[in-house]
Amino acid sequence: MPLEKEVLDAARFDAAQRELLEITWRMLHAIDTGDAETYAALSSQELSCFEDVCAYRIDGLEFHLDLIRLMGRSPERAPIRFDMLSPRVQIYGDCGIVTYTRLQTFEQDGVPYWKSYNETRVFVKRDGAWKMVHFHRSPTP
Numbered sequence: 093m094p095l096e097k098e099v100l101d102a103a104r105f106d107a108a109q110r111e112l113l114e115i116t117w118r119m120l121h122a123i124d125t126g127d128a129e130t131y132a133a134l135s136s137q138e139l140s141c142f143e144d145v146c147a148y149r150i151d152g153l154e155f156h157l158d159l160i161r162l163m164g165r166s167p168e169r170a171p172i173r174f175d176m177l178s179p180r181v182q183i184y185g186d187c188g189i190v191t192y193t194r195l196q197t198f199e200q201d202g203v204p205y206w207k208s209y210n211e212t213r214v215f216v217k218r219d220g221a222w223k224m225v226h227f228h229r230s231p232t233p
Contacts, residue, residue: 109181112188115222116213117176120194124171126164128157136216136223143229144209171196172204186217193232208232 105113115134122130132153139153150156163170179192190213198205214226 105181108183108188112181112183112190112215112222113176113179115215115224116179116190116192119213119224120174120176123160123163124174124196126160126162126167126170128160128164131160132157134222134224136218136225139225139227141227141229143227144231171198171207173197177208188215188217188222189213190215194229 119131119134122128122134135153135156137153138151139156140149140151141156142149174197175195177193177195179190182189182191192211194209194211196207196209198207209229209231211230212228213224215222216225217223
């Protein structure tokens with residue numbers, strides 16, 4: 093389920109904003125499919141984050157790669173789809189910030205259910221490539 097061209101066109105994103113949205117979409121897809129290699133390639137080794145799995149900042153990429161690998165071993169627990177709602181991309185020189193609400197659709201016993209999170213992903217452009225250096229994820233009420 094690639095990022096829809098119509099969504100990008102309707103929002104009037106420029107080329108750099110589109111690039112960051114595509115990278116973000118690839119990261120989310122990598123998380124859901126257990127593709128730790130792609131996630132690592134798009135992230136900085138110095139990644140930091142705040143998320144709902146713990147009450148303090150997590151530093152370093154390995155924590156996330158371990159979780160992503162676990163997701164890959166349990167595909168039945170992965171969402172059947174995800175959507176990026178109301179994306180916004182802000183670029184300031186070599187720093188990019190992507191914010192959106194992530195809607196995940198799951199299925200259990202043939203019945204769909206949803207989870208949603210407000211997410212912020214911060215990217216820095218190094219040697220011509222965007223790398224995620226920080227993210228923040230909070231469950232929506």
